[in-house]
Amino acid sequence: MGAADTERDRREAGNGDGMARAELTNTRSPRVKAAKRLAKRAFRERDRIFLAEGPQAVREALKVPGATVELYATAEAENRHPDIAAAASEQGVPIHLTSGEVMAELAQTVTPQGLLAVCRLVHVPLAEAVPAGSRLVALLAHVRDPGNAGTVLRTADAAGADAVVFTDASVDPYNGKCVRASAGSLFHLPVVTGVRVAQAVAHVREAGMRVLAADGAGRVTLDEADLSGPTAWIFGNEAWGLPEEVLALADEVVRVPIYGKAESLNLATAAGVCLYASARVQREK
Amino acid sequence: MGAADTERDRREAGNGDGMARAELTNTRSPRVKAAKRLAKRAFRERDRIFLAEGPQAVREALKVPGATVELYATAEAENRHPDIAAAASEQGVPIHLTSGEVMAELAQTVTPQGLLAVCRLVHVPLAEAVPAGSRLVALLAHVRDPGNAGTVLRTADAAGADAVVFTDASVDPYNGKCVRASAGSLFHLPVVTGVRVAQAVAHVREAGMRVLAADGAGRVTLDEADLSGPTAWIFGNEAWGLPEEVLALADEVVRVPIYGKAESLNLATAAGVCLYASARVQREK
Known part of the structure; x- marks a missing residue:
């Protein structure tokens, strides 16, 4: 000492x-x-x-x-x-x-x-981060930009999520830019890293959560989706969205509606809109 | 030719x-x-x-x-x-x-x-960008980070905003990083630049819009705020929010609720959550 x-x-x-x-x-x-x-x-x-x-x-x-x-x-x-x-x-x-x-x-x-x-390193095992009874979880499936990943972590924290899972195809949560963009949130809520997407999805479903994939090609819009129950959101890659095999894992593919001429939303912004929509509906009940 | x-x-x-x-x-x-x-x-x-x-x-x-x-x-x-x-x-x-x-x-x-x-240069005069009858406008009051400003522009476009106003204390919309972050949205909706905040607020109010300032110190939360009518959102600086004199110009100061341990949201994420909340409520009516 x-x-x-x-x-x-x-x-x-x-x-x-x-x-x-x-x-x-x-x-x-x-x-x-x-x-x-x-x-x-x-x-x-x-x-x-x-x-x-x-x-x-x-x-x-x-x-x-x-x-x-x-x-x-x-x-x-x-x-x-x-x-x-x-x-x-x-x-x-x-x-x-x-x-x-x-x-x-x-x-x-x-x-x-x-x-x-x-x-x-502060990450914890998946089972510890997402026990049965968890209400809101973010899964980063293929997020490669560390600034985006850190911003999603910060936003998930703000929206009251129970945990954030960085799957093995995503950036390392300990990347310096990700740590800075998380603005301290890396130390606020359970973070998981290095699991496969399929493994993460199987676990959150087992824990009683509905699995929604956020993708511009979603069949239903965010306003139409049922957000009332425990929800795990899958967020993908900014440039190319989510691959078919990940979309197939979800219970529902949900799109944030685009009312103007923009082709898409920034990944972290889309995640913020989805996570806050869940937080609002879950708290309204 | x-x-x-x-x-x-x-x-x-x-x-x-x-x-x-x-x-x-x-x-x-x-x-x-x-x-x-x-x-x-x-x-x-x-x-x-x-x-x-x-x-x-x-x-x-x-x-x-x-x-x-x-x-x-x-x-x-x-x-x-x-x-x-x-x-x-x-x-x-x-x-x-x-x-x-x-x-x-x-x-x-x-x-x-x-x-x-x-x-x-594609910007237009304030009166042309925000005519009477406009429904949703974003005012960037003191946004200095060009990446954030461009992302807000892209998000405002996606949320169906009528215009985005860059006031004179904000970054130049033609900054290369802002143009790139806007992902083409600079060319999609009317953009105004170089006006004073007070001038912009006076104009949007004259055009029939309610003026909401997004700030972590807001009296009401986003869920409590009345978003049903034509709304102009003021977004401030990520590091220090909005100065008193700008808050005083707003009809209401609104905060995005923080449910976890995060101190605040990234500016562009907060703007996305606010603009999409407006778009949802306006379309529900």
Whole structure:
């Protein structure tokens, strides 16, 4: 617990002047290299950890007991977010004081916000995420764009979904862009990753849910669909929708009606309209 | 009509081998420089033209008579999209055969799709876009992210909105990223740009519309709000919502309910949920 002691010392000594701690300034140090390679999925899976960037993600990560392994922070960011330093200290999560140059090396954004958490993978088994009695679940069948996937995760959280399932043909939920787009929601609700679509559909059906696939070619519109019961939504790929074999797995294929001249909706927007339609109808009952 | 003739010749001569035409290969030619500088707003406004990139945007631009000034196409893209070459030919829009290198210089995407249209600005005056009797309008008050703005435009089109107003504190609708995110919708419905928020609100109210501001601090939820009449939605900035002076202009401030732990919704997702809620209620009546 040496790092936590150091953190306590620092906080007792004043307000984050960081003088008691060495700053990481070497962009080629083994520690920096080990964190930086987490940008690659293979290393995330091998080490079972990933990076969460920016104050919002770090704050949400720290709310999940045991999720955060360590933080990297510039002195400026640490001073700007005393709540984060305090939460880390409470949990015994070490904060590595980091130069701007090292932060720029580690961060995946163009203008890094000076805070980065190394977190343990948070996903859970399908059976744990979607127990019998679940009301609303989102299945990402073939979502390849990490920004879209993270936005769907954030939206599912907002709409009160019980869980989000990333099937094996979808992007990795721990992809840096997905983590950022989720705006902390990765730490809010059960997330499943790496299951096959057919396996996920069989499980949610077994758990008592009706399976609706969102697709522009749907037979019924969102307004016509029966959304009153427990519902699992399947969302597909933005460019080419859902393949036949996935559509065939659903109880119903549902389209968001297009009233204007647009050919389709953005995937994350369509998911938002569908998930909020379900939330509304389920709560009206 | 020389260019159209050339196009006809080419099509009669075979299937787009382009041998009769010179290919643009010099990335520093005056023509290439003139097109490339349209990435900057100042040049777009001075020359009253902008760039629309990719087959989808080019196809939609060509559906608006007189909107397209000229096309740039690689031989490969021209052959892959014979419908576009035909539509350009019909309208007398010249196609400049372009080397991959010149296309990479002109395109703003990492993997250019080989097609680029130079288009005339398509926006219209506020009074023309929102006449009395309009039913659904989106006002972008302080939307700075071009991807978000373009997605809202695409969503408003899909939801059957009558017009989209980009107020002067919002991003330029002709920003390349906004044009791409709109997926052709920039050419589908009346777009207004450069008006002040207060001016836009006064006009839509005069046109008989109720003005709703979407904001997480709203007094009523989307489900409680009266959406049955003609409605203009104000959407704000993702990071900080809508400023007090804009909220004060609205008849009602409405929030999308958050059922989970998410702090907020992505701006474009929130706009989608609001616009589709309006479309549904207006059509139910």
